[in-house]
Amino acid sequence: xxxxxxxxxxxxxxxxxxxxxxxxxxxxxxxxxxxxxxxxxxxxxxxxxxxxxxxxxxxxxxxxxxxxxxxxxxxxxxxxxxxxxxxxxxxxxxxxxxxxxxxxxxxxxxxxxxxxxxxxxxxxxxxxxxxxxxxxxxxxxxxxxxxxxxxxxxxxxxxxxxxxxxxxxxxxxxxxxxxxxxxxxxxxxxxxxxxxxxxxxxxxxxxxxxxxxxxxxxxxxxxxxxxxxxxxxxxxxxxxxxxxxxxxxxxxxxxxxxxxxxxxxxxxxxxxxxxxxxxxxxxxxxxxxxxxxxxxxxxxxxxxxxxxxxxxxxxxxxxxxxxxxxxxxxxxxxxxxxxxxxxxxxxxxxxxxxxxxxxxxxx
Numbered sequence: 001x002x003x004x005x006x007x008x009x010x011x012x013x014x015x016x017x018x019x020x021x022x023x024x025x026x027x028x029x030x031x032x033x034x035x036x037x038x039x040x041x042x043x044x045x046x047x048x049x050x051x052x053x054x055x056x057x058x059x060x061x062x063x064x065x066x067x068x069x070x071x072x073x074x075x076x077x078x079x080x081x082x083x084x085x086x087x088x089x090x091x092x093x094x095x096x097x098x099x100x101x102x103x104x105x106x107x108x109x110x111x112x113x114x115x116x117x118x119x120x121x122x123x124x125x126x127x128x129x130x131x132x133x134x135x136x137x138x139x140x141x142x143x144x145x146x147x148x149x150x151x152x153x154x155x156x157x158x159x160x161x162x163x164x165x166x167x168x169x170x171x172x173x174x175x176x177x178x179x180x181x182x183x184x185x186x187x188x189x190x191x192x193x194x195x196x197x198x199x200x201x202x203x204x205x206x207x208x209x210x211x212x213x214x215x216x217x218x219x220x221x222x223x224x225x226x227x228x229x230x231x232x233x234x235x236x237x238x239x240x241x242x243x244x245x246x247x248x249x250x251x252x253x254x255x256x257x258x259x260x261x262x263x264x265x266x267x268x269x270x271x272x273x274x275x276x277x278x279x280x281x282x283x284x285x286x287x288x289x290x291x292x293x294x295x296x297x298x299x300x301x302x303x304x305x306x307x308x309x310x311x312x313x314x315x316x317x318x319x320x321x322x323x324x325x326x327x328x329x330x331x332x333x334x335x336x337x338x339x340x341x342x343x344x345x346x347x348x349x350x351x352x353x354x355x356x357x358x359x360x361x362x363x
Contacts, residue, residue, distance in 0.1 A: 123199060
């Protein structure tokens with residue numbers, strides 16, 4: 001491993017280790033490095049980018065795809081010339097692989113290839129997604145970052161988004177990154193350490209902006225319920241969870257930290273929960289929305305409310321599938337909720353095993 005590729009791996013691990021920066025399996029990093037072409041013996045520019053399905057926190061160099069940068073740029077020209085379908089381009093990535101690297105390239109590869117800078121970080125930070133998913137996302141991006149960071153509306157990850165980022169870089173050469181609406185943050189530098197420090201600084205700026213505008217006790221419409229004593233909450237969960245597991249056939253992860261309790265105990269929690277996820281990439285983990293159970297903490301009717309809520313959620317999910325499906329759509333997934341929110345108790349996330357339920361809770 002070269003010193004430059006070592007820096008890429010180290011940067012990736014540091015960023016992936018903090019869940020405020022990006023979610024498990026999410027985000028990707030890259031570096032455009034000079035390598036010796038095994039076929040010609042000549043130096044050639046190679047894009048190293050986190051491969052499909054990898055996790056930044058645990059990635060090693062073998063988890064990165066390596067592709068000839070020149071061949072990727074040739075695909076760029078082919079895409080524009082022939083107006084190829086977005087999905088058709090993915091099949092061309094293996095032909096760009098450097099030195100026979102078998103690691104599958106991510107759908108986000110064009111985002112990294114078409115940005116004319118050596119090092120690129122694409123993260124999904126909680127604070128930046130809060131800005132990116134807001135109704136006034138473009139205006140808020142300017143308030144947080146001024147002219148340093150650009151903004152683009154949501155586009156499906158892939159060639160179209162990569163081309164849009166290239167256009168922004170050419171039109172505004174002083175840009176250091178872009179907020180991707182309903183998606184996350186991408187930024188760049190010509191040095192690996194500089195890229196890492198820029199990424200973390202931009203995230204802190206968004207966190208500070210949100211903190212300055214926090215409504216304090218009035219957040220989420222203010223508190224509707226007080227926290228249950230820990231012993232009472234745990235006693236309810238001990239009785240409830242085996243019953244719920246039988247209804248859903250899945251494994252649970254329960255969280256009731258102060259942030260979650262602040263939300264589920266608030267006046268606006270029910271209405272906000274029905275808005276669904278903030279980022280389309282989260283759908284696969286959380287489904288379109290959680291099940292919010294409008295329970296008064298300590299009341300004896302929790303199982304009845306859950307029984308009715310689960311039935312309604314399944315019906316709503318089936319209707320959502322029927323509205324959205326296309327002729328080539330896969331069969332409907334399990335219609336049960338992946339996340340249940342209950343005042344006084346917190347959040348219960350579900351998965352086919354403990355690891356999956358933990359990741360669902362994280363999202």
